[in-house]
Amino acid sequence: MIPAGPAATPPLLQLRSVRIGFDLPEGQLIAVRDVSFSVPRGGVVALVGESSSGKTVVSQSIMGLLPRRARILGGEILFADPDTPGTVVDIARLPAEGRRIRRLRGRRISIIFQEPMTSLSTLHTVGNQVREAVEVHRLATGRQAEELARDMLHRTGFPDPARAYRAYPFELSGGLRQRAMIAMALVCRPALLIADEPTTALDVTVQARILKLLRDLQSEFGMAMLMITHDLGVVASVADEAVVMFRGEIMESGAIDDIYRRPGHPYLKALMAAVPRFNMGRDERLVPLREIGPAGGRLLAPRDEDPAAGPPAGDPDPVVLRVDRVCMSYAARRGGRVTALDDVSFDVFRGECLGIVGESGCGKTTLARIIMRAHEPESGVVRYAADRESSGPVEALARFRREVQFVFQDPFGSLNPRMTVFDIVSEPLVIHGIGDHASRRAMVGELMQAVGLDIRHLTRYPHSFSGGQRQRIAIARALALRPRLLVCDEPVSALDVSIQAQILNLLRDLRGALDLTYIFISHNLAVVDYLADRIAVLCAGRLVELAPRDVLFARPVHPYTRALLSAVPEPDPDRPLDFGALADARQSIPSEWPMPFRTDDRHRPGLVDVGDGHLVRAAHAP
Amino acid sequence: MLAFLVRRVLIMVPTLIAISIITFVIIQLPPGDYLSSYIAELESQGESVDPARIAALRAQYGLDLSATEQYLVWAGGLLQGDLGFSFEYQQPVTEVVGDRLFLTVVLNAATILFIWAVAFPIGVYSATHQYSWGDYGLTLLGFIGLATPNFLLALVLLYLGNVWFGTSIGGMMDPAYIDQPWSTDKVLSVLEHLWVPVLVIGTSGTAGMIRRLRANMLDELHKPYVVTARAKGLGPMRRLVKYPLRTALNPFVADIGNLLPQVVSGSAIVSMVLSLPTTGPMLIAALQSQDMYLAGSFLIFLAMLTVVGMFLSDLALAWLDPRIRLGAGTSR
Numbered sequence: 026m027i028p029a030g031p032a033a034t035p036p037l038l039q040l041r042s043v044r045i046g047f048d049l050p051e052g053q054l055i056a057v058r059d060v061s062f063s064v065p066r067g068g069v070v071a072l073v074g075e076s077s078s079g080k081t082v083v084s085q086s087i088m089g090l091l092p093r094r095a096r097i098l099g100g101e102i103l104f105a106d107p108d109t110p111g112t113v114v115d116i117a118r119l120p121a122e123g124r125r126i127r128r129l130r131g132r133r134i135s136i137i138f139q140e141p142m143t144s145l146s147t148l149h150t151v152g153n154q155v156r157e158a159v160e161v162h163r164l165a166t167g168r169q170a171e172e173l174a175r176d177m178l179h180r181t182g183f184p185d186p187a188r189a190y191r192a193y194p195f196e197l198s199g200g201l202r203q204r205a206m207i208a209m210a211l212v213c214r215p216a217l218l219i220a221d222e223p224t225t226a227l228d229v230t231v232q233a234r235i236l237k238l239l240r241d242l243q244s245e246f247g248m249a250m251l252m253i254t255h256d257l258g259v260v261a262s263v264a265d266e267a268v269v270m271f272r273g274e275i276m277e278s279g280a281i282d283d284i285y286r287r288p289g290h291p292y293l294k295a296l297m298a299a300v301p302r303f304n305m306g307r308d309e310r311l312v313p314l315r316e317i318g319p320a321g322g323r324l325l326a327p328r329d330e331d332p333a334a335g336p337p338a339g340d341p342d343p344v345v346l347r348v349d350r351v352c353m354s355y356a357a358r359r360g361g362r363v364t365a366l367d368d369v370s371f372d373v374f375r376g377e378c379l380g381i382v383g384e385s386g387c388g389k390t391t392l393a394r395i396i397m398r399a400h401e402p403e404s405g406v407v408r409y410a411a412d413r414e415s416s417g418p419v420e421a422l423a424r425f426r427r428e429v430q431f432v433f434q435d436p437f438g439s440l441n442p443r444m445t446v447f448d449i450v451s452e453p454l455v456i457h458g459i460g461d462h463a464s465r466r467a468m469v470g471e472l473m474q475a476v477g478l479d480i481r482h483l484t485r486y487p488h489s490f491s492g493g494q495r496q497r498i499a500i501a502r503a504l505a506l507r508p509r510l511l512v513c514d515e516p517v518s519a520l521d522v523s524i525q526a527q528i529l530n531l532l533r534d535l536r537g538a539l540d541l542t543y544i545f546i547s548h549n550l551a552v553v554d555y556l557a558d559r560i561a562v563l564c565a566g567r568l569v570e571l572a573p574r575d576v577l578f579a580r581p582v583h584p585y586t587r588a589l590l591s592a593v594p595e596p597d598p599d600r601p602l603d604f605g606a607l608a609d610a611r612q613s614i615p616s617e618w619p620m621p622f623r624t625d626d627r628h629r630p631g632l633v634d635v636g637d638g639h640l641v642r643a644a645h646a647p
Numbered sequence: 648m649l650a651f652l653v654r655r656v657l658i659m660v661p662t663l664i665a666i667s668i669i670t671f672v673i674i675q676l677p678p679g680d681y682l683s684s685y686i687a688e689l690e691s692q693g694e695s696v697d698p699a700r701i702a703a704l705r706a707q708y709g710l711d712l713s714a715t716e717q718y719l720v721w722a723g724g725l726l727q728g729d730l731g732f733s734f735e736y737q738q739p740v741t742e743v744v745g746d747r748l749f750l751t752v753v754l755n756a757a758t759i760l761f762i763w764a765v766a767f768p769i770g771v772y773s774a775t776h777q778y779s780w781g782d783y784g785l786t787l788l789g790f791i792g793l794a795t796p797n798f799l800l801a802l803v804l805l806y807l808g809n810v811w812f813g814t815s816i817g818g819m820m821d822p823a824y825i826d827q828p829w830s831t832d833k834v835l836s837v838l839e840h841l842w843v844p845v846l847v848i849g850t851s852g853t854a855g856m857i858r859r860l861r862a863n864m865l866d867e868l869h870k871p872y873v874v875t876a877r878a879k880g881l882g883p884m885r886r887l888v889k890y891p892l893r894t895a896l897n898p899f900v901a902d903i904g905n906l907l908p909q910v911v912s913g914s915a916i917v918s919m920v921l922s923l924p925t926t927g928p929m930l931i932a933a934l935q936s937q938d939m940y941l942a943g944s945f946l947i948f949l950a951m952l953t954v955v956g957m958f959l960s961d962l963a964l965a966w967l968d969p970r971i972r973l974g975a976g977t978s979r
Binding site: 088090122127128129130131132135136138140143144145146147148149157158161162193195196206209210 | 870871872874875876877878879880881882883885889890893894967968969970973
């Protein structure tokens with residue numbers, strides 16, 4: 026499967042039929058079975074899989090970092106260190122706390138983790154933690170160690186290494202923290218770097234820069250890299266070879282081109298079909314591993330057929346919700362205020378799906394909260410169309426609460442663990458005093474069918490469901506009051522790709538069946554692209570561009586939108602990330618945007634229409 | 648750091664003022680004053696009381712002033728180090744109290760040091776050897792310590808001391824040194840007697856501290872940054888000391904503020920049993936006889952001890968934890 030080098034030099038790392046089991050109270054669980062692959066010198070291999078596929082356990086076994094309950098039951102992990110030619114170490118045989126494995130760890134094999142904040146100690150400076158790796162392995166001491174650490178901080182892209190050396194991790198942004206982590210891993214110049222989901226916790230533009238950094242350093246130091254990820258886009262952009270894992274077994278492995286162009290195994294094919302890509306046809310559907318068929322029942326019929334609550338016939342106003350010049354800021358810890366939203370305006374039309382895209386800290390969650398009337402905006406208003414028909418503010422709010430519902434990001438935190446599924450889904454009906462017990466039971470039954478869940482599970486508690494099932498329960502709850510508008514705040518970002526496809530398809534089908542209007546908030550452009558008719562791009566609290574979906578992707582105008590689009594790795598080896606053309610961090614700072622987009626104390630451009638309902642924040646049409 | 652220090656010190660001022668007001672209200676709370684309970688006592692003995700003399704006494708002690716005026720006089724005196732006058736002993740409070748305040752501080756400081764010295768290694772051992780025999784054994788010991796009432800332990804030790812050593816181990820020093828000026832022998836005698844009350848008062852605190860430290864350590868031991876340290880190639884001991892232990896120290900230090908009032912109030916009953924010359928027994932007596940300035944002085948003193956303890960623990964925390972020092976939550 027891997028082009029064999031000269032017979033004399035074995036691959037840098039070779040796993041042969043590795044089996045790993047966990048000793049659990051209920052018995053032994055085999056987490057990894059018969060895993061064999063190899064990493065050539067200087068090559069980049071990606072280990073791809075969804076959660077609980079065993080990919081992290083494999084990486085831990087290579088470092089000898091398995092949790093106490095886990096044991097290597099069989100197989101070999103052969104490491105042929107290029108510094109000591111001719112010797113091959115079987116890591117699987119080394120005691121986990123022994124001297125020999127410790128000499129490899131951090132020196133010849135290094136690892137970086139997903140969450141750079143928790144992986145660094147908050148109580149020690151960055152410099153202290155980077156130089157520690159050098160000192161532990163007695164490569165240098167004193168000033169020399171400090172020099173090495175600073176040099177590595179410089180190479181990993183810190184503009185001011187001396188300052189970074191003295192900084193504490195919590196003083197750095199997420200991207201810089203990951204750079205510090207990389208510096209720490211590479212300061213001893215290892216032969217192999219294991220990167221365990223190194224960019225999953227980062228924004229997409231930051232992710233692109235970190236991937237570029239990893240790729241650059243990898244070729245500069247001539248080291249090999251084992252990249253562990255669930256993101257097929259990242260794999261296509263970075264790796265030479267890929268190994269696909271599912272439930273502890275390898276499904277397929279080979280060169281990137283083969284894997285993407287001719288996926289052989291059904292699992293890989295299914296995974297490919299489940300990933301949303303840009304420029305998918307309007308009617309093209311994602312194919313989840315298991316499709317759920319929604320059923321719109323009698324009780325869930327669109328509201329307009331309901332004589333009691335339906336809007337007056339021939340209502341000409343297509344606007345469901347109008348957000349008008351909303352501003353919001355929070356008090357900063359050290360005095361002053363942080364702008365969360367600045368002059369955000371848009372309309373949501375009946376029956377459409379408006380996507381809102383932005384990176385962390387852009388204000389998208391604040392906006393969702395303001396739309397939900399959980400916060401009052403500082404200035405500006407959010408007008409719900411049906412408010413006019415209500416007799417007073419109290420009635421208007423009660424109606425608003427019935428007709429606008431919310432789906433949250435975290436399906437674990439958003440369901441009360443002490444309530445049964447029936448109580449959770451029927452609670453909105455109870456709160457609003459709708460129907461009697463029998464009709465509520467019938468309604469809940471229909472809701473469960475609508476989201477593809479088994480009615481027999483109504484008496485269970487949330488903990489017995491998987492993440493995707495919980496999110497479906499949350500959607501059923503949101504639909505219980507037959508809302509007109511559904512606000513989804515990152516509803517799939519906590520889910521695996523195949524589950525994500527399931528939920529996205531469900532949302533898409535429900536929208537048609539129940540005549541819903543969506544506001545869909547996400548950091549993932551491809552996901553938004555799959556569902557949305559129009560897309561609004563938020564950056565630093567400002568709405569910088571709003572356009573119909575195809576227009577935005579075909580002709581992005583704003584520099585931030587362009588940077589964002591160019592940073593998304595696509596699961597297509599023909600279109601890898603263009604690392605050379607990668608935008609720098611300035612594209613996310615409004616005062617650094619070129620004219621006519623610049624936004625600072627002296628320039629406050631509004632939205633300009635450049636045709637086709639394509640709005641851009643600029644002083645004049647560019 | 649300087650700003651933090653100044654702010655922290657300034658916060659103490661209103662706290663202390665509030666405490667002094669509350670203390671004064673508490674000592675004024677029982678109906679009547681020292682003189683009315685004095686009169687009642689005289690009358691119960693069949694003696695007549697001359698109203699003119701009572702009025703004179705009232706004026707002399709300032710008991711005829713309004714509550715606000717009494718408070719101001721008392722608080723003003725406190726600021727100048729004048730603790731007021733004890734009715735019962737007919738002496739200034741300062742003289743009545745004598746060494747008691749100092750001995751209380753010595754006893755409580757020794758107790759806290761004892762708690763740390765014992766709890767720290769045991770807690771770390773229990774956490775790193777979770778579910779081993781050692782962990783279970785030490786946990787059992789800790790629970791026994793937690794469950795045994797202090798005064799009972801004191802009585803048991805008194806008895807054993809008498810049986811085994813044939814001496815009375817009550818008190819803070821040999822009776823020969825009471826009311827004598829301080830000397831080397833007296834200090835030695837205090838040290839000789841100190842261990843019993845320290846052991847008695849410290850047991851439950853130690854047990855609680857072991858449990859907390861064990862829980863803190865267990866939380867930290869499997870955090871990702873510890874795995875990172877392992878991935879760097881650090882050996883087990885160095886890793887443990889530099890990372891999880893260092894992080895687990897924070898709640899430990901923050902506990903000083905909690906520990907002080909607990910130890911102080913715990914020592915009152917033990918002091919009665921062991922007849923220690925600390926503030927506890929005298930405070931109880933003063934409260935019973937409505938000897939208000941004496942009681943007030945003790946209460947203020949205990950409150951000061953707590954406030955200062957909190958201050959010291961905050962200082963230590965700021966020194967230990969850069970997040971507090973540099974104001975975490977703001978990212979540059």
